[in-house]
Amino acid sequence: MAVPLNLAVETEKAQALLQTFSTASLFASAGLGAFCFVADHFLTLPFIQHHLWLRALFDNTVHAIIGLWSWAIVIGLRKKSDFYEVILAGFLASVIDLDHFYMAGSLSIKAAVNLPHRPPLHCSTLIPALCFSLRLLMWACRLKDSWCSLPWMLFISLTSHHIRDGVRHGLWVCPFGNTAPISYWLYVTITATLPHLCSVLMYLTGTRDMISTKHGVAIDV
Template identity: 90%
Template sequence: MRGFRSKLDAGAPLNLAVETEKAQALLQTFSTASLLASAALGAFCFLADHVLALPFIQQHVWLRAALDNSVHGAVGLWSWAIVIGLRKKSDFYEVALAGFLASVIDLDHFYLAGSLSLKAALNLPRRPPLHCSTLIPAICFSLRLLMWACRLKDSWCSLPWMLFISLASHHVRDGARHGLWACPLGHTPPISYWLYITITATLPHLCSVLMYLTGTRDMISTKHGVAIDV
């Protein structure tokens, strides 16, 4: 009995340290640095949208499309940077990948058009497949199951969440103009502009909390560090 109690006493400080680290990780999700970065992200979206609305850009289809896609990428990489922080060189690679995923989604316009013509890609009879918002949880969950089945290392555990941020940020931004496509339920009305800005700015924090609740942040704490340093 004494041996059992001694084991409990020895394990208590370790458990307390683990719980303290988890609490610190959750608090860092709403640190001053991350909140300022989120506010800056919202301001960036506001400024970028007004620049894209300039007559000169609207008159040049290729320029408008390229800049709009670049903003999608910037929002995706910025959002993921808030989630993981920028503490090591490898973090920059992850952030760049998130930006790439957020922008490459628009290739499904050309897929549905069956042509490399930008005019055809911008005048589609319906929304392209990767713009179906109900696919986001399905794709991310399927990727998580695939990673579990393939027994990939914990260093890859954040990949489904990166994909979530990239897809969701893209869909929310498009939703301000076209609404969200919740297949098979249909389309929503366009998201109000300030709601789109608010969702975009708070999405990284929502992702961080979900990662904490699912234990993902614990697995990447040794990889990225507990503190978010944007």
């Protein structure tokens, strides 16, 4: 009996992985890439560029939308709690820009966008460190499996933000310095495919199984 049961479990896992690349998720990813293109070009309009606060606000909003859209592709939207999750992902993708004001030591938007060095949360080396630390903290606090996706949410929110910023500044890989700026279409491609990469990594680490149990169904994203 053990062999058929194990076979059924493995079959269910394989189906869940294949659903990661379902038609709906691929359309959602294409829409995400299109949104990046439209939003970034909207940012270049003169009336946006001539108002510093408006430009910063819109730029940060785009970060938030990319973060929540990416996480929505990963988990799907089936329950009310799913909407709370994607909103949290969007918040995480945008809130890290507050470190500009922290480093500037001022609420002046001009000072915040003209820093001599990049602010601390924009160091890409911190992403795996923060995600792993959060996972350890959750394990130490013995949080329920329903929280198991938090490190991955943090990963996709921060990574999407850093990749988009990388078009202008490259990635800050401490202690090695900055990479060359990321080409625009590479940024769009990475952003559109990042949710699927995240889903595969979650599958390989067993996180998707826990989330499927949490949602009551095999996740179809």
